[in-house]
Amino acid sequence: MFKVIRRAWRYMVFALSGRLDELSDPRIQIEQAIQEAKEQHQRLSQQAAAVIGNERELEMKLARSLEETEKLQANARQAVLLAEQARAAGDERKALSYEDSARAFASRLVAAETAMGDVQLMHERARQSSAQARAAVENNAMALQKKIAERMRLLSQLDQAKMQEQLNRAMGDLSGLTPAGDTPTMDQVREKIEKRYARALGEAELTSNSVEARMIEVERAAIDVEGAARLEAIKESLARDRKPEVEG
Structure with missing residues (x-):
């Protein structure tokens, strides 16, 4: 019984959808298809913008990481030079203090370089994703332009079909094939x-x-x-x- 009901339901849905297709205005259906394509392109553009935005954010982080590592490296080198100068001046205590600072800068430099390496890896992946997103948007834009051009062709063809149908009816009236009402041929x-x-x-x-x-x-x-x-x-x-x- 359930199979019969399901089969009848499918038949009804198919029949109604077919009838709806017959009654639908092709011009409205074309505009609906174009509007759906535009909305899809807009959603794809927004997603691509988010991917590209992530790449730009990683670029800024990478720039800050590079700046920080350069600064830590310069500080560590400066601490080493100061330690050498203090030892040359006979101030061993001061020299050891500068060496401790140099080791601290060096440790922070290692951590910063590790973090920068991670950011570089994420940036490379983001760059590839951005390239794919840009290509997807460009391809979809071309597809949308083709659909818009196809819309113009279909609308023109639809107008020609309507004019041809009107001409066919007129020719039918003239030839007496389809007299209007009670009018004799x-x-x-x-x-x-x-x-x-x-x-x-x-x-x-x-x-x-x-x-x-x-x-x-x-x-x-x-x-x-x-x-x-x-x-x-x-x-x-x-x-x-x-x-x-x-x-x-």
Whole structure:
């Protein structure tokens, strides 16, 4: 039972996530991806800054350690010189006192050099870490720039896709493939007109072949013959009227 519930839950999550992907605006998804990349780069830069800051802090410690060792070495040497001068002057007690100071400076010098060696080792490791951090930030910055350039390309491609979809819909409307609402297509209108024209031609053909049409044609022919005869009679009458005038 538990397996069935878990399987159903996974199916529901997958179905809802797929539906969400279909409904999501690609432009918003692109901006979300870019924003996430920027935040990741910011976190990486902050971590790199902490690593580089540690290197700088160790550099300052190393500089202080070097300064301290140089100072201890100079003091130990000065104490030795003073002890030699006191012994040369016959002041053995003073000479021994300077030698004790020299040994104390020497002991402190050894401890300072040991500490400086540890600082140098930590600084070397910090320097390597800083170099890696700088390289990581630079590489990530380049990757971020590529994503920003990719965003411009994708947004342009998205606009082109929308315009192409609008053009496809317009072409579909013009071709009659997708008429809007109850509006008939050009093919339907043409078929309707051709049907009416063909019917009219058929009716005209039937009318011309009917008995009434032939009777009308006969009557019209008789009228034409009678009119022609009447015209000849008029011409002959005019000819007779002109003949006496010619004889006189």
